[in-house]
Amino acid sequence: MTSSASPPILPVSNSLPTNATAGTTTSVESQPPIATPAFRAFITHLSDSLRNGLAQRRPWGELVDRSAFTKPESLSEATLRIRKNYSYFRVNYLAVAALILAFSLLSHPFSLIVLIGLLASWLFLYLFRPSDQPLVIFGRTFSDFETLALLGGLTVFVVFLTSVGSLLISALMVGVALICAHGAFRVPEDLFLDDQENNPATGFLSFIRGAATNAAVTASVPAVSARV
Numbered sequence: 001m002t003s004s005a006s007p008p009i010l011p012v013s014n015s016l017p018t019n020a021t022a023g024t025t026t027s028v029e030s031q032p033p034i035a036t037p038a039f040r041a042f043i044t045h046l047s048d049s050l051r052n053g054l055a056q057r058r059p060w061g062e063l064v065d066r067s068a069f070t071k072p073e074s075l076s077e078a079t080l081r082i083r084k085n086y087s088y089f090r091v092n093y094l095a096v097a098a099l100i101l102a103f104s105l106l107s108h109p110f111s112l113i114v115l116i117g118l119l120a121s122w123l124f125l126y127l128f129r130p131s132d133q134p135l136v137i138f139g140r141t142f143s144d145f146e147t148l149a150l151l152g153g154l155t156v157f158v159v160f161l162t163s164v165g166s167l168l169i170s171a172l173m174v175g176v177a178l179i180c181a182h183g184a185f186r187v188p189e190d191l192f193l194d195d196q197e198n199n200p201a202t203g204f205l206s207f208i209r210g211a212a213t214n215a216a217v218t219a220s221v222p223a224v225s226a227r228v
Contacts, residue, residue: 057091062191069185082183088191089183097175104171111164118158126151 062068072078086093105112125135126147135142142150159165 053091054095057095058089060092063089063092063182063186068187068190070187072184078184081186081188082180084188084191085183085186086179088188093179093182097172097179100175100178101168101171104167108163108167111162111167114158114162114164118155121154122151 072081105115126144129135135147159168
């Protein structure tokens with residue numbers, strides 16, 4: 001009897017291309033994401049530190065409470081009041097000084113543009129420029145020392161030989177005078193100063209320290225580590 005059974009047909013499997021495709025997809029998906037640019041990370045850290053520092057400000061109602069203002073009896077009492085009030089209203093005082101400085105710059109657009117240009121030059125030509133890419137201007141290559149000297153000379157010229165420096169100094173003097181006047185006439189007896197005196201780094205100074213720490217974290221990026 002002749003057997004009509006045919007040999008089994010082996011199924012054609014395309015698992016290899018599928019696996020290869022899957023492997024390719026997996027390898028593509030498993031690639032690490034592109035690192036955040038150093039400048040963007042620095043701005044993020046700076047904004048977070050600024051937000052945390054401003055969150056520690058005192059209520060503005062305490063700052064402008066008219067019932068707490070009296071004339072100091074002596075210069076030593078005025079100095080003591082300034083010290084205590086600054087310890088308590090540190091964030092508020094520096095915020096007021098920053099607002100005065102910002103208003104002065106906004107009222108002088110040319111000085112604001114020059115200052116922004118100077119800051120951008122420091123950030124992009126020195127701080128956040130990759131260390132393996134030298135600065136080339138008009139076909140001439142500048143070393144790190146030459147770049148630093150060039151930016152330093154430009155800073156001295158902008159700050160001391162233009163109206164930008166006088167504008168900044170005037171705004172800071174107005175802010176300091178206003179802060180000292182408020183601190184001298186504001187009676188600090190109703191303020192709780194224990195936590196401030198025991199921890200003088202709280203308040204807005206913690207923002208400055210936090211910004212410096214975050215800048216150090218940002219400096220771990222190879223493009224910035226050589227300079228920060």
